[in-house]
Amino acid sequence: MNLVPDYGRSFGLWRAGAGDTWRDYTRHAFVKGLGDGTLPRSSFIHYLIQDYVYLVHYGRAWALGVVKAETMAEMKICAATVDSLMSQEMSLHVAVCAAEGISEDELFSAVEDDENLAYTRYVLDAGLSGDYLDLMAALLPCAFGYGEIGLNLAETAVADTPYREWIEVYAGADYQDICRNLGGMIDVSLAQRIGDEPEKSVRWGRLQKRYSRASALEANFWSMGLRGELRGKLRSL
Amino acid sequence: MNLVPDYGRSFGLWRAGAGDTWRDYTRHAFVKGLGDGTLPRSSFIHYLIQDYVYLVHYGRAWALGVVKAETMAEMKICAATVDSLMSQEMSLHVAVCAAEGISEDELFSAVEDDENLAYTRYVLDAGLSGDYLDLMAALLPCAFGYGEIGLNLAETAVADTPYREWIEVYAGADYQDICRNLGGMIDVSLAQRIGDEPEKSVRWGRLQKRYSRASALEANFWSMGLRGELRGKLRSL
Amino acid sequence: MNLVPDYGRSFGLWRAGAGDTWRDYTRHAFVKGLGDGTLPRSSFIHYLIQDYVYLVHYGRAWALGVVKAETMAEMKICAATVDSLMSQEMSLHVAVCAAEGISEDELFSAVEDDENLAYTRYVLDAGLSGDYLDLMAALLPCAFGYGEIGLNLAETAVADTPYREWIEVYAGADYQDICRNLGGMIDVSLAQRIGDEPEKSVRWGRLQKRYSRASALEANFWSMGLRGELRGKLRSL
């Protein structure tokens, strides 16, 4: 059983269009390990450190969304997302890592794994090369996928998984609201630029391609986490 | 008499380096008219409408600062500035304009005057072509100059100027804090990239040039305001 | 009488959509002065110096077209345009200005007039904020308009206008070929992204707006030229 969240029309289309890639991402072994508690602590910490660096660049990409927005509503939701990434999501990482003896400065200067670098720079280039929609098609798989994962893990996780706190962040009402708001925003943004049935436009194929590739890069990110070991990852390059 | 605010070392150097251009900007006839209350209402409203559009693009440029930041401190101050522009400064404009019967949608879609367009696009290109410092050298004259103007008008304005509220925003502790924080940030950012005496580097001349040109574009913006008339400015292009 | 060139379908639509603005640009007093020979030499030289600086930034914007292209054909035509701007158009300016005792270094470092700065930075921001089509809608009015002006001046100019060489560059087969190739490219690029009748899409209004605004900024550029005087324009800022 898999809960499919309701984050709007475009989410449904893109999710279906991504097919197996979406499944590889949202039901990855790393995700299962979070739910059944079998994920090694070293993998989780490695993931968290990399995810901190990821959020730096993902935050930059949402800020690029402000640069590329064409309506006040778009500017505001992108700015609010930058703010929530920096004040909420990154704080969770800082707190958990602090408990492991890793400081925020160490997090910020951790060496980026290649899978991490590949993903965020791909997203940023979607913004440099394309318009607001191209950027969003590359930015949203992360937001939507974590929402779907959180929702499903909240249903299926074992009671005593040590990753309960992580699950509750993404299953929580605040995060689910963000996903629904972003889903509503992209429906409007697509309609304003392409029309009410954007999936019938000649442009749709390219947007789907970006959404699918970003989803595949998310799956790689989990694999990087699984492989991860703490030692030696904090030295600067 | 003119109060020179203390927004840090780089501010002092750039302000002095801009010479007459800084004076033309901060002691412009429009500024005097705000203080002695002689500024025609139509000029003020025209200015406010244009300034709303200005803040849209100025906000985009601060968001580009998040994209180009190299430290967490830089990311945070840029993101906070985007937020304060959108939630505070623009709200003032919306409120004052609403009292004149002008809606926020009309503000957003007002036709940009050429002086307005020239200024913000120059700033954005400073970010596209250069690095964080280049962008900041073009962004900061607006922040610092309004701080200096607010401080001076608070001292010299006639008691019953109808522009008292405007003056108090920029003379107020909140805005002055922003200026001091930005001044502290740029001192650190320059030191981290160029060294403790950036004015002795071969790069300084280009940074001063950007600061001075942005200051000149600010003076033009006031002149545009003076010339302004309400009628016909709200039609979309 | 006015010759309307055949640079393709989109050109015709955009040209018509720009209405009086297109007329203000292509039949400007500066243009008439080139044709009847009454344009003061100092205005022409001022224009040429500013146009050299313009071509620097216009070349940067075409290079941004390479960054934003989505097909090999788009990459190639943008790269070829950068090359022809730098190796041909700018060389004409260098040669004419050299005869007046102005070196290429002086040209490169000439102080940009505000009208000049406004125009090119607007175009560059069209590329930063939008996609390839947004950039093209802002880039093409210069190319197409000069083609139309050259064609018309070749028909109507007096025999002994001192601006014959300038006219022949833009009326010449090489330049007219460039315009036709660019017109063919944009027809294809629009079809690939929006469909065969892009003017019926919800996006068309924004593209037309960019085309029209860039055309208006071209008209301002001529006015700047008319006003121009040589003296004092070569000092650096």
Place this chain on the structure above:
Amino acid sequence: MNLVPDYGRSFGLWRAGAGDTWRDYTRHAFVKGLGDGTLPRSSFIHYLIQDYVYLVHYGRAWALGVVKAETMAEMKICAATVDSLMSQEMSLHVAVCAAEGISEDELFSAVEDDENLAYTRYVLDAGLSGDYLDLMAALLPCAFGYGEIGLNLAETAVADTPYREWIEVYAGADYQDICRNLGGMIDVSLAQRIGDEPEKSVRWGRLQKRYSRASALEANFWSMGLRGELRGKLRSL
């Protein structure tokens, strides 16, 4: 024995600073296989296909160099590099692949491997986030490293390696001239922005880091090539 080319002062500093990473890149098993002829044909073809896609984005990054240049000399060398990539290097790939029955359209739309994507998007983001120097520090390892590899393979390759043509392109006088010209350019660009001993500036560490990371991404690219198999790589995502 290893020939160290003379591409200027900054090249020498960056090469030494990259240490083992430079060695991993320039003496990779893939490189050895080109020289002794043991590289499987399928690996070479896989590499060539990926390298074609690489050159598309690498060309975009050099075009971004035109956008970010601050002198006419910088604009010209970047534009010339874009041109030589598209008209020469890519043509070689097209010709070799055509002989294997792979068309240019297939090349352009080949699915990018993750290592490929990671590298070029990292370079493009160096340009988006930083200035001309940041972009160059990420762009030059490819140019310089291929020069060094070509030079060494020309000395050491077995007579009958099937990769002789490839070697001669990079060992050839044309390519070596490009490397020397780029090396001379970056020496001047560094001096103009940082001073005559840029390695003593606080900024040097960040530039070295970019150079080293891009070199590491080059090594990964070879590994991707080794792993490569032709089948299934041409389907679009």
